[in-house]
Amino acid sequence: MSKPSQFSLLTQRRFGPFFWTQFFGAFNDNLFKTALLVALTFDTANWTDADPALMNNLVAGLFILPFVLFSATAGQIADKFDKGSMARFVKLLEIGIMAVAAVGWLTHTLWILIAAVVGMGLHSTLFGPVKYAYLPQQLKPEELVGGNGVIEMGTFVGILLGEVVGTLLVGYKPWGIELVVGGTILCALLGLAASWRIPASPAPVPDLKVSLNPFVESVRNLKFSSKNRTVFLSMLGNSWFWFYGALVLSQFPLYAKDYLHGDHSVIMLLLTVFSLGIGAGSLLCEQLSGHKVEIGLVPFGAIGLSVFGIDLYFASVAYTNTATVGAMTLVTLPGVWRIMMDLVLIGVFGGLFIVPLFALIQTRCDPQHVSRTIAGMNILNAIFMVAAAGVAIALLGQGFTIPELFLITALLNACVAVYIFSLVPEFLIRFMAWMLIHTGYRVRTIDADRIPDEGPAVLVCNHVSYVDALVIGAASPRPIRFVMDHRIFKTPFLGWLFRAAKAIPIAPAKDDPFLMERAFVDIAEALHEGELVCIFPEGKLTHTGEINEFRGGISKIVERSKVPVIPMALSGLWGSVFTRDPSNIFERSFARGIRSKLALAVGVPVAPESASPEYLQQQVLALRGDWK
Known part of the structure; x- marks a missing residue:
């Protein structure tokens, strides 16, 4: 309506x-x-x-x-x-x-x-x-x-x-x-x-x-x-x-x-x-x-x-x-x-x-x-x-x-x-997000009012493209602390923007166990301060458009911080220039046309005791449906 x-x-x-x-x-x-x-x-x-x-x-x-x-x-x-x-x-x-x-x-x-x-x-x-x-x-x-x-x-x-x-x-x-x-x-x-x-x-x-x-x-x-x-x-x-x-x-x-x-x-x-x-x-x-x-x-x-x-x-x-x-x-x-x-x-x-x-x-x-x-x-x-x-x-x-x-x-x-x-880089970040969804895409949000206006919560979403965070951030009524791979976090120039946005870098335990533990501490502190934290439980971008298995990090987060978990699903981004679709980048760009459609669906908050990786993956998959 x-x-x-x-x-x-x-x-x-x-x-x-x-x-x-x-x-x-x-x-x-x-x-x-x-x-x-x-x-x-x-x-x-x-x-x-x-x-x-x-x-x-x-x-x-x-x-x-x-x-x-x-x-x-x-x-x-x-x-x-x-x-x-x-x-x-x-x-x-x-x-x-x-x-x-x-x-x-x-x-x-x-x-x-x-x-x-x-x-x-x-x-x-x-x-x-x-x-x-x-x-x-x-x-x-x-x-x-x-x-x-x-x-x-x-x-x-x-x-x-x-x-x-x-x-x-x-x-x-x-x-x-x-x-x-x-x-x-x-x-x-x-x-x-x-x-x-x-x-x-x-x-x-x-x-x-x-x-x-x-x-x-x-x-x-x-x-x-x-x-x-x-x-x-x-x-x-x-x-x-x-x-x-x-x-x-x-x-x-x-x-x-x-x-x-x-x-x-x-x-x-x-x-x-x-x-x-x-x-x-x-x-x-x-x-x-x-x-x-x-x-x-x-x-x-x-x-x-x-x-x-x-x-x-x-x-x-x-x-x-x-x-x-x-x-x-x-x-x-x-x-x-x-x-x-x-x-x-x-x-x-x-x-x-x-x-x-x-x-x-x-x-x-x-x-x-x-x-x-x-x-x-x-x-x-x-x-x-x-x-x-x-x-x-x-x-x-x-x-x-x-x-x-x-x-x-x-x-x-x-x-x-x-x-x-x-x-205050938040102005610039929101501007970039606003420009993306008003020039490159036509974004439809479904039940975005389920993102709370105040109080802590963890957002979980499928990971389709390099601009997922911008799309999610644009739909949120308040700032979000995104958890991202430490290698992307260190990207020249963009690293300044990520630090300014208070993103939280994380690494696999085999690469840097200290940084991984530090990330979970930072997430707990952010939630304690009443902030929103968003993670991509797959831990990597999809190579096929399908949702990868959710890893166990979310369980560790809600074990420390008893906060609601809000499942979200992105649809319509797969195949864009920002994804890892192996097909020809020019062909798929022209095929999608200017201002292609995408959607962000927000699910019902899940109680922390029910927020297992398997259950959350089912919720995200149901929200996404067949549209990649």
């Missing part, structure tokens, strides 16, 4: 009301900020004597400031209190802030509006940890990627629509200010109405004592998150995306004006195509990941961010128009569609990059520390966004052009990606 669409979540109470609550929050943030920035830019004399450029940067900086100062405290509060109650409190706060802002709008008092900017930054700071900690509580593991994708899509669409509506309302004469006041208060009320239908989400740590020192708590929060290396590096990867996005997006106004020679409508066009790209990429994640947390998409996203960022530079340099144009005229000019496609695809690959990272952080961090982990990520995000502004100011001050800034950002992205993936 096909899995339901991720959009079906919008019809369910556990997701729909929360989605609309966060959507109206993102929409209102940007409606208010954009209306204020437009008023300060195009009607400066009625508001302030200060330089408009200074005021624009001041507003952006003051909105981010609460993220730096109060994210850690917000994370504690979100872990201490019910998420639904927190959402309603934040929406009530938003109504109060918009009421204060209304006074500032109607009396033309700029400092009140500046205070409201800080207030809306605080509103977003409080809601951030609630947003991403709520989803793991309410969604099933297989729904998490789709749910995150819909949330990210809603957030960026909300941002885009808020910017468009804010620009239109404040510019509507003579009632622009009044329309902004009414619009922001109405939007806050709609958010509150949606929040009342959010179901209860019990606090994971109701007895938590909230620290009143945000600076000390911020340091403690980041220090705690850094203990989980994979989660912390994923947080850094997420923050890098915001660095990339902030650096590119902040250049759109000048890029539209000075390089594309467009008016204000061109700025909105650039924001629209970029936001739609991120929305599309976020939604694609569920389909491309197979309804599970697939971090193999992260390197794919990183590659796209660099490739199309670099192409944006060349497309910009090739643009030759010098006459001032609007959005409708711009899209008819030579070379513009290439620029638009680059921006869309940067957004798409950005969505593929960021959504799996969110899901990984949510599923791999301490369940009692989810909100505080997200809060720590928000701190890093804010710091990276401030750093992006500093880098842009420094480079532009040195005479670099905006297209050159795009090029530098794309090249920096490639360097950062290589660095992160070298520190």
Whole structure:
């Protein structure tokens, strides 16, 4: 049966009301900020004597400031209190802030509006940890990627629509200010109405004592998150995306004006195509990941961010128009569609990059520390966004052009990606597995949900090809420790990858009895730590396509570690270029065609006392059937 669409979540109470609550929050943030920035830019004399450029940067900086100062405290509060109650409190706060802002709008008092900017930054700071900690509580593991994708899509669409509506309302004469006041208060009320239908989400740590020192708590929060290396590096990867996005997006106004020679409508066009790209990429994640947390998409996203960022530079340099144009005229000019496609695809690959990272952080961090982990990520995000502004100011001050800034950002992205993936090779391994099963094969998994999401287990499977581990790893919701022949483990270059993947080398007793015993000790330690271990009990690749006799190693493993054993069977790989089929390699490659079919069937877990080699071989043979 096909899995339901991720959009079906919008019809369910556990997701729909929360989605609309966060959507109206993102929409209102940007409606208010954009209306204020437009008023300060195009009607400066009625508001302030200060330089408009200074005021624009001041507003952006003051909105981010609460993220730096109060994210850690917000994370504690979100872990201490019910998420639904927190959402309603934040929406009530938003109504109060918009009421204060209304006074500032109607009396033309700029400092009140500046205070409201800080207030809306605080509103977003409080809601951030609630947003991403709520989803793991309410969604099933297989729904998490789709749910995150819909949330990210809603957030960026909300941002885009808020910017468009804010620009239109404040510019509507003579009632622009009044329309902004009414619009922001109405939007806050709609958010509150949606929040009342959010179901209860019990606090994971109701007895938590909230620290009143945000600076000390911020340091403690980041220090705690850094203990989980994979989660912390994923947080850094997420923050890098915001660095990339902030650096590119902040250049759109000048890029539209000075390089594309467009008016204000061109700025909105650039924001629209970029936001739609991120929305599309976020939604694609569920389909491309197979309804599970697939971090193999992260390197794919990183590659796209660099490739199309670099192409944006060349497309910009090739643009030759010098006459001032609007959005409708711009899209008819030579070379513009290439620029638009680059921006869309940067957004798409950005969505593929960021959504799996969110899901990984949510599923791999301490369940009692989810909100505080997200809060720590928000701190890093804010710091990276401030750093992006500093880098842009420094480079532009040195005479670099905006297209050159795009090029530098794309090249920096490639360097950062290589660095992160070298520190956490799991990303690279999952990417290789994902690419294999989405380009070389069409893989059908049968009962893959029998692979446990947590807890120790031994996976046993027939050994057909050199890519068996990649296929099995791609189907698993979590990392697997594979036991492999010590000679393959020592293969040049690949040996680094095997070590990074924490594979366990093993040798026959006649070759190296110490290494064999050491392998069984490592397997026992891995199972004791709650990990998955996969072995190929045949001990060698099949030369005929038939399953060889299972050896006795599995008995020794379950004798030491009383854990369930899960039989698995691969079908359809025999005869591929990765097998030991003695027939002509070229003939069989063409005979199979491109993207040949294969299957991975997962059996019912077997109790350790029943897991004899003979019984497991019968189970694997039954799962495989006649299809080799």
